[in-house]
Amino acid sequence: MDGTSILVFCVVFLLCYYALRTTNNIPTGPVSVPLLGNIPQLAGRNPLILFRKWRKQYGDVFSVYMGSQLLVVLNGYTIIKEALVTRGTVFSDRPHNFMLDKIKDGEGVIFTSGASWKKQRKLAVNCLQELGFGRSSFEVCIADEAKILIELIEQNTDAALNLKDILTTCVSNVMCGLVFGRRFSHEDKQFLEVAANFSEDAKYIGHASILMNCFPFLQYLPGDLLRTKTIMEHKKVFDKFYEDLYESHQSTLDVNCPRDFMDLYLTEMEKDSTLPNKEENTYSKNQLKALVGDLFGAGTETTSTTLLWAILYLLHYPDVQEKCFDEIQMVLGLERFPSLDDRSHLPYCEATILETLRIAAVVPLAVPHATARDVYFRGFRIPKESSILINLDSIFHDSDIFKDPGVFSPERFLDSSGQVMKPNEFIPFSFGRRVCIGEKVAQMELFIFLTSMIQKFQFLPVDPCHPPDLEGNLGFVYTPKCFQVHIVRRQDVKSN
Ligand code: HEM
Numbered sequence: 001m002d003g004t005s006i007l008v009f010c011v012v013f014l015l016c017y018y019a020l021r022t023t024n025n026i027p028t029g030p031v032s033v034p035l036l037g038n039i040p041q042l043a044g045r046n047p048l049i050l051f052r053k054w055r056k057q058y059g060d061v062f063s064v065y066m067g068s069q070l071l072v073v074l075n076g077y078t079i080i081k082e083a084l085v086t087r088g089t090v091f092s093d094r095p096h097n098f099m100l101d102k103i104k105d106g107e108g109v110i111f112t113s114g115a116s117w118k119k120q121r122k123l124a125v126n127c128l129q130e131l132g133f134g135r136s137s138f139e140v141c142i143a144d145e146a147k148i149l150i151e152l153i154e155q156n157t158d159a160a161l162n163l164k165d166i167l168t169t170c171v172s173n174v175m176c177g178l179v180f181g182r183r184f185s186h187e188d189k190q191f192l193e194v195a196a197n198f199s200e201d202a203k204y205i206g207h208a209s210i211l212m213n214c215f216p217f218l219q220y221l222p223g224d225l226l227r228t229k230t231i232m233e234h235k236k237v238f239d240k241f242y243e244d245l246y247e248s249h250q251s252t253l254d255v256n257c258p259r260d261f262m263d264l265y266l267t268e269m270e271k272d273s274t275l276p277n278k279e280e281n282t283y284s285k286n287q288l289k290a291l292v293g294d295l296f297g298a299g300t301e302t303t304s305t306t307l308l309w310a311i312l313y314l315l316h317y318p319d320v321q322e323k324c325f326d327e328i329q330m331v332l333g334l335e336r337f338p339s340l341d342d343r344s345h346l347p348y349c350e351a352t353i354l355e356t357l358r359i360a361a362v363v364p365l366a367v368p369h370a371t372a373r374d375v376y377f378r379g380f381r382i383p384k385e386s387s388i389l390i391n392l393d394s395i396f397h398d399s400d401i402f403k404d405p406g407v408f409s410p411e412r413f414l415d416s417s418g419q420v421m422k423p424n425e426f427i428p429f430s431f432g433r434r435v436c437i438g439e440k441v442a443q444m445e446l447f448i449f450l451t452s453m454i455q456k457f458q459f460l461p462v463d464p465c466h467p468p469d470l471e472g473n474l475g476f477v478y479t480p481k482c483f484q485v486h487i488v489r490r491q492d493v494k495s496n
Contacts, residue, residue: 025381027072029063030054037065039214047474048364048393051075055394061378064389067214071368071387072380075394077401077425083377084369084390084432092433095370095387098216099209099228103235108290109437110298110367119282120291125437127264131178132441139340141177142445145170146452147337148186153457153487160462160484164308167449168199171304174445175296180245181260194241195300197234202301203475205231242289261295262288299438301477302362303445309360310353310450312480313408314459315467320410321459324349325490328455334490338451340444346451347420351410353446354420357428359408364393364478366430390430401425458493460486 032038042050042064051073054062060075074080083091093113100111109120132138149170153161166186172195173183184191208226212218224230245262255267269283314321327348332338343350369388374381382388397405401423402412415421429436436442453459461467468483 025379026070027061027063027380027382028058029065029073030058032065035067037067037069037214039066046471048361048478051391051394052397055391061380066210069214069387070383071389072382073389073391075391076398077395077427079378080390080392080395080427081431083388084430084434087375087377088432090372090375091369091388093370093372093385095368095385096213097209097368098212099205099231103231104290104293105286107287108294110294113370113372120287121437123265123268123283124291124295127261128178128437128441130264131261132444138178138441139444139448141183142174142448143337143339143452145173145177145183146448148173149449150452150456152186153453154489157457157487157489160486162482162484163311164199164304164482165196167304167307168300169195170449171307171445172198172296172300175299177260178441179261179292179295180249181263190237190241194238194296197237198296198300199304201231201234202297202477203473203479206475238293239289242292246285246288262292265291295438298436299441301479302438303442305477305479306353306356306360306362306442306446307449307453308480309362309472310356310446311453311459311485312468312470312483313356313359314352314454315461315485316470317408318460320352320408321454323410324352324451324454325458328451332451332455334455338448338455340447342451343447346447347414347418348410349451349454350420350447351413353443353450354413354422354426355408355410358396358402358426359405360472360478360480361393361396362428362478363430363476364391364396364474366390366392367434367476369434392427392430395425395427398425456490458488458490460488462486 030038030041033040054064054073055075060079062073062075064071064073074083094111094117097111104111106112107116107120109117109124112120149166152166152170153163169186169192172191176191177183186192204227208228208231211226212228218226219228249260249262249266253263253266253270255270258264258267265283265288269288272283314324327346328338331342331345338346366389369390371382371384371386371388373384375384376382395401399405413420413422413426429439429442462484469481472478472480
């Protein structure tokens with residue numbers, strides 16, 4: 001083939017490629033290139049900023065290609081509600097994912113669809129309800145861990161401190177209390193490794209999954225560019241950690257007196273095994289393992305990252321920090337530890353938590369959804385099994401809903417009498433069939449951890465003229481860039 005033929009072939013190929021894209025009624029979007037799709041535009045950039053720009057150009061429903069894979073991005077409250085609630089049966093599957101299928105074996109709740117997902121989710125929700133809301137022991141578990149957090153910070157008040165690791169470990173330990181009925185020492189190497197691994201995986205797994213989905217041959221490359229080998233090694237560490245706990249629970253299980261999530265699940269598993277028409281694999285040891293991994297994966301990094309964002313915004317908005325402190329001091333004083341009963345008496349603190357969830361948009365694109373069948377939506381055709389990105393960030397930064405969305409203002413969540421008020425559009429935990437199952441647990445944790453930290457300490461930027469960057473990194477969770485903070489005991493602030 002000479003040069004001219006190659007050129008003609010390329011031009012014809014590109015014309016066919018773009019003609020096909022424009023005539024099949026799929027949502028429009030930014031120009032993509034064959035094989036790579038929109039990866040070149042997205043690489044190294046913050047997708048949330050690009051999505052804001054593309055929404056203005058292409059409307060509330062636009063498409064992006066990852067390699068040859070179609071991703072439909074849904075923006076704005078009305079569109080998202082229509083998809084997830086009104087047409088929830090079609091829009092609530094999860095896409096196939098090369099990397100996650102490898103880790104999860106199609107089990108658990110976050111990345112599964114259909115009948116298996118429904119059953120595991122129902123059981124998980126029931127167990128969490130029983131453990132989280134019915135029992136004061138769960139509050140005690142959060143408070144115990146928050147007290148340890150305060151002690152750990154106390155030991156570091158003289159030096160600049162990166163709070164990430166201790167927050168992650170404390171929040172992980174709350175999950176351990178919920179799931180395994182016990183906490184782990186902050187010196188326990190195996191536990192620290194598992195907690196750190198989950199945090200690291202949340203950073204890389206999203207990118208690795210997208211690229212491996214598009215280009216499965218990448219798995220055969222030498223080295224560990226996409227960290228997939230590391231992620232698989234982390235899985236082995238978790239499997240071992242889980243195995244020991246599973247054995248000890250099974251050998252001490254008393255079905256009449258379940259102690260934690262694992263016991264509740266094992267109890268259901270026993271009941272299930274005695275049913276005459278038992279469907280295969282409804283509840284199993286592996287399902288439980290995947291579910292426990294899901295609870296850690298979804299419950300730890302989200303909550304600890306929200307706390308980190310809260311501290312970061314308090315560095316930028318010291319007046320908000322002082323208002324929270326004044327409210328706590330007035331209601332609790334400096335000694336009485338916050339309890340959940342105090343929530344209604346600390347509306348400004350509560351509003352600060354809500355404002356953090358809004359402005360930081362911790363899970364800005366939810367977890368990818370997928371269409372269960374071919375569907376017509378808002379005049380577009382969306383094929384079966386397309387990935388759907390729910391752009392929650394587009395709601396939280398919509399100036400028609402939240403005036404001056406770039407400004408951190410807890411007041412927007414207070415009514416004229418100073419009580420907490422949440423607009424319907426505020427959905428940090430998403431909604432519809434896939435709504436986060438840990439919302440109540442997360443809110444309890446955020447309240448106890450944040451108010452107890454503000455009660456005891458003042459948080460200051462290490463360099464008063466340059467507080468740390470408010471731009472974050474997007475993995476599964478939107479995390480702040482690594483930063484340090486200078487912490488002063490409140491009692492020392494007073495005596496200064
Ligand atoms: C600040 C903390 C949290 C935030 C902002 C958050 C947010 C979210 C969001 C946006 C989703 C995706 C929903 C969708 O796909 O439409 C989700 C799913 C999920 N979350 Fe959370 N979450 C938090 C904490 C937790 C906690 C503490 C747990 C566990 C106790 C948890 C367990 C889950 C699970 C299992 C799912 C998947 C549900 C499903 O696929 O059916 N989350 N979360």
